[in-house]
Every structure is written in C-alpha cells, then in structure tokens.
Amino acid sequence: MTPPAFRFIDLFAGIGGFHAALKAMGGECVYAVEIDPLARKVYESNWGHSALGANDRGDITLDADADRGVMEVPEHDVLCAGFPCQPFSKSGAQRGMDEARGTLFFNIASIIKARHPLIVILENVRNLIGPKHQHEWDVIIETLQDEGYHVSNQAAVFSPHLLPPHLGGVPQVRERVFITATLAPDLVARDIEFGGPGPVATMTDRFPSAEGATGLFDPKKDWHLEGLLDDSHNIPGCDLTDAETHWINAWEEFVQIMRPLMNDRHLPGHPIWADAWLDFPEMKRIDWQARKIRVPRRVSRPVVDSDLPDWKQSHLRKNHDMFARHFAAIIPWAHRWGIYSEAFPASRRKLEWQAQETKSLWHTVMHFRPSGIRAKKATYLPALVAITQTSIVGPRERRLSPRETARLQGLPDSFIFPGQSAAATYKQMGNGVNVGAVWHIFRAHVDRDANILRRTARGRAIVAAVEKAPLRPNEILAKHQPAHS
Structure with missing residues (x-):
C-alpha cells in the first residue's frame, strides 16, 4: 500500500x-x-x-x-x-x-x-x-x-x-x-x-x-443544471403540496399576462408586492369573496408615506406604477386566483423575479422565502442552507432531492446517508x-x-x-x- x-x-x-x-x-x-x-x-x-x-x-x-x-x-x-x-x-x-x-x-x-x-x-x-x-x-x-x-x-x-x-x-x-x-x-x-x-x-x-x-x-452563462438533476419528476419526499403548486400556477399566469403588456420584456427586477396594490382606494372597495367583481374604469394613485425607509418607498412607488398601468389585467387575475384570500399567506403574495428573460416561472429555480417567491434562471443555484428553503426546480416541478444536494457539494453518488431522514441530509x-x-x-x-x-x-x-x-x-x-x- x-x-x-x-x-x-x-x-x-x-x-x-x-x-x-x-x-x-x-x-x-x-x-x-x-x-x-x-x-x-x-x-x-x-x-x-x-x-x-x-x-x-x-x-x-x-x-x-x-x-x-x-x-x-x-x-x-x-x-x-x-x-x-x-x-x-x-x-x-x-x-x-x-x-x-x-x-x-x-x-x-x-x-x-x-x-x-x-x-x-x-x-x-x-x-x-x-x-x-x-x-x-x-x-x-x-x-x-x-x-x-x-x-x-x-x-x-x-x-x-x-x-x-x-x-x-x-x-x-x-x-x-x-x-x-x-x-x-x-x-x-x-x-x-x-x-x-x-x-x-x-x-x-x-x-x-x-x-x-x-x-x-x-x-452566469455556462452553467446548466441538467447534468446535476435526476430525470424523474417524482422523487419521494420532494413533491410540492397542492398549495405550493397553486401559488406557482397563479404567479405563472401573472408572468404570462404581463409579458405581452410589457412588449415581451422580462418582468421588472424590483419585488412585486400584491399587497401594495391594496393601497389604491378602488381596491379597498372590491369584495374579493364575491363570485363576480367589477373592474374600475380608472384608479387613484395613493401617496407613499415619506416616513418609511427610502428602499421601501422606492419599492412601493414602482409597484404603484405597475398597477396604475396594468390594473385592468391585474384585478381579474387577483380575483381568479384568490390572491387576497386565506389561500395566499402574505409571503406568497410577493414575487421576486430574478430570472431575466426566462419565459415561464416553471422554467426557473424558485425559493419560498419570507420576502416572497424568488425566481432565478435555471443555471446555477443559490447556496444550500441548513433550513427549509430547499430549491424548487421548476422544470422538474419538485424540490431538489437529497442526492442532488449531495452532488452540489461535490460528493459522489456512492456517498451514503444510512437510515436518516431527508431533513437531516438537507441540514448536513x-x-x-x-x-x-x-x-x-x-x-x-x-x-x-x-x-x-x-x-x-x-x-x-x-x-x-x-x-x-x-x-x-x-x-x-x-x-x-x-x-x-
């Protein structure tokens, strides 16, 4: 030896x-x-x-x-x-x-x-x-x-x-x-x-x-996830819940609605906050639980509180701008998907689009974060963390598997995790x-x-x-x- x-x-x-x-x-x-x-x-x-x-x-x-x-x-x-x-x-x-x-x-x-x-x-x-x-x-x-x-x-x-x-x-x-x-x-x-x-x-x-x-x-250009991922869409323990699929499908429709309205450009880089649209007085008068709603002919722009931090004032103004331009499409979408109902927690009424020209939310890598649903191009992944923000791989319609996370850390497929839960492997x-x-x-x-x-x-x-x-x-x-x- x-x-x-x-x-x-x-x-x-x-x-x-x-x-x-x-x-x-x-x-x-x-x-x-x-x-x-x-x-x-x-x-x-x-x-x-x-x-x-x-x-x-x-x-x-x-x-x-x-x-x-x-x-x-x-x-x-x-x-x-x-x-x-x-x-x-x-x-x-x-x-x-x-x-x-x-x-x-x-x-x-x-x-x-x-x-x-x-x-x-x-x-x-x-x-x-x-x-x-x-x-x-x-x-x-x-x-x-x-x-x-x-x-x-x-x-x-x-x-x-x-x-x-x-x-x-x-x-x-x-x-x-x-x-x-x-x-x-x-x-x-x-x-x-x-x-x-x-x-x-x-x-x-x-x-x-x-x-x-x-x-x-x-x-930024030369990485691709396909060589890392297993082909299967169905890996035990990695599937999305019905609620998670609902949230993604709702924002996916939003992406498809907005693209032609924005001349097929990608969504803006600022966080999209659906709750910011409730600042408009016309939104407050809508009964979101009704079967049918009437879309107003015009909206009245709200005033942003000048005591708020500068970054928050900026995000609010950008969200108000977006809504003022496209409210006729946004309001029916919000009603159709129950955005302002118990089906959507506050953190799921936010979208952070960081996927540039990607055509579909289901083509991105997503994270459910307290700050919202973050979507990135499916090239490289953000850092694995020892908490529950496991990446959702849109093209596979599931989370990364424990084996795939091991590959992300450079470990071979022969590396074993005997008898332990997926949660323990994600943490490690x-x-x-x-x-x-x-x-x-x-x-x-x-x-x-x-x-x-x-x-x-x-x-x-x-x-x-x-x-x-x-x-x-x-x-x-x-x-x-x-x-x-």
Whole structure:
C-alpha cells in the first residue's frame, strides 16, 4: 500500500467535505471530531474513521484545551476546520489567543500551539469578514501570526460556481471565507509590516472554460443544471403540496399576462408586492369573496408615506406604477386566483423575479422565502442552507432531492446517508463544505507557498502530492466505497 503523502485532522468535521478532498489528494486522516451524532454517523459510515475525537462525545473541548494542559490530538501536517465563529471578548487590551478563550477557536488555537502543523485551513461563512466581526477576524489572524504562520490579512472568499466542471466546480453559489496559513516563523515580522501574502482565491477569479482552452468560463452563462438533476419528476419526499403548486400556477399566469403588456420584456427586477396594490382606494372597495367583481374604469394613485425607509418607498412607488398601468389585467387575475384570500399567506403574495428573460416561472429555480417567491434562471443555484428553503426546480416541478444536494457539494453518488431522514441530509448539506472548493483552495495554497513548503521533507511530500493530483477530485471520488452501510 502506498504510504500517505501527508496526515490531516478534520475538526468540526460534519459529514466529511474536507476529508473527501484531502483523502483524494493523497492524505490520511489521523483525527476527526464532530459533535452532532447524525453527521458523525454519516462520516463514520462513509470514511470508516471515528469522528468522536479522543472522547465519547465528539467534543473538541475535551481533547484540546491549553488552559487545562489537555492535548489528545496527534501530530499532523494539515489542520482543517470548518469552525463555528462565536464573538470574542473585547475586554481589556489583550489580543490573540487570550481573547479567543471561551470560544471554539480557542480549542483550534490550542492544537496549533501544541502541534504546529505545516498548513492550516479554516473555513467559515462570508459574514466572518463583515464589519460586525472585524474584531474576531483580527484575533484569528494575530493568533496565527503569534504561532509563526505566514498568512494573509485578506480573506480568500470563493464559491464553487466559479470553477468550470473540469476543475471540480458545481452550479452552486456558495461564497465562503477561507483562511490558509503555512508555518514559516521567519516570515511573520515581514507579514505583519506589509500585510502578508495575497489571498489564494477571490470572487473575481476566472478560469479556462476547458482544459487547454483560451476562452474563459462564464458562470452566469455556462452553467446548466441538467447534468446535476435526476430525470424523474417524482422523487419521494420532494413533491410540492397542492398549495405550493397553486401559488406557482397563479404567479405563472401573472408572468404570462404581463409579458405581452410589457412588449415581451422580462418582468421588472424590483419585488412585486400584491399587497401594495391594496393601497389604491378602488381596491379597498372590491369584495374579493364575491363570485363576480367589477373592474374600475380608472384608479387613484395613493401617496407613499415619506416616513418609511427610502428602499421601501422606492419599492412601493414602482409597484404603484405597475398597477396604475396594468390594473385592468391585474384585478381579474387577483380575483381568479384568490390572491387576497386565506389561500395566499402574505409571503406568497410577493414575487421576486430574478430570472431575466426566462419565459415561464416553471422554467426557473424558485425559493419560498419570507420576502416572497424568488425566481432565478435555471443555471446555477443559490447556496444550500441548513433550513427549509430547499430549491424548487421548476422544470422538474419538485424540490431538489437529497442526492442532488449531495452532488452540489461535490460528493459522489456512492456517498451514503444510512437510515436518516431527508431533513437531516438537507441540514448536513447546508452546513457542509464544498469538496471542489476545498480541492481548489488547497491546491492554490500549496502552489502559492511551494517554496516555503519545500524546506522540509514533509512539505515536499505535500507539494509533490498536489503536483501529481488531477485537476479535479471527481474521478477519484467516483471510486469511493462506503466503509459500512
């Protein structure tokens, strides 16, 4: 058996997105920890590796705590962590590891301080670099620098939809922050002075459309969902309810009514609020429960409250403009479908059309959101989330299946979720890290810091593994066999 090119640990492991990428790259997992028992079961069933850590709870705080002198994590070359980010203390003037105390990052820092792996890769939601978390960001970077790591003070923000298929991309907009660092104490002083190296990836990165091609892949035009989706319209648990079908059919008719009235142009980009039309006094006089109604000959434009936020005033005026021009068609449509009845909750009386020239609502990808029914072109999908906003694929007239969401995260069809509900799988996919994105970030980081890594035998082994690896992990992962079902 070929010895592993490097050893890695998998913290807050979930179902193993990091594991999938780094194992395919030639690494061996020597420690994994995940506190959620359902995710842990999926991890262990697929990878044949315990995700309990060194305790019986999957609790990293029991295995790594510098304050208590606890270190149960073995030596390793690469540390991976898709960690939760809690607010750090801002009391006093202390910075770095001391301020992370009481958070899960403190336990990561405890491992780094004790083991000093060659490479650290941290992943988090984009909000980590938002203004509300500047303090947390500074603490993380300064902690890494204090421990001798060559790290950029700029975030590497990346999404797998930017990568073309030949590089392991998938049609999912999933912007995530990656912090990548290489052990190089001699470079830290210069990094602190000049800001460190550039980030290994950005949202403006573009790639060849195919291997050896001169043209660039355009994520807005070149993605298509058909290769991801199963052909079936009937997948158990993914069908729409009668109410959901009614809401879509109603707004579909609205789209077809409005297109010729707007000279076959696409619907406006502003949110369409049916409740805003009730501001017209003529609408208030209609008995919406009657079998027949009379459409007024003219309507009186309402006044928008100037005390409302500017954005809301703007949306209201645009909705009033639309209604004033097309009320003769809108009113019969609203009555016919019962828009102002109990059949339509307030959030379903709103349409957010972001599908440009798409001809039909049933040709889009939809989300039922508190802000309304959002419709997008059926090219790439918004990020999977760990709540109930599973994408509705109009051409299939159903929701994405759990298997399709796994494909969106770069997992092979042989990956199993033994004995668990679809809801649990959706949650795990929403919380997971995309395999293709990890593959790209790890490769880009090793390429950037190759000269530093080549200083040691362990580092040279990592560089060699990356250099001989394929451009994407898909064919390697296609050979995946679950450890046990």
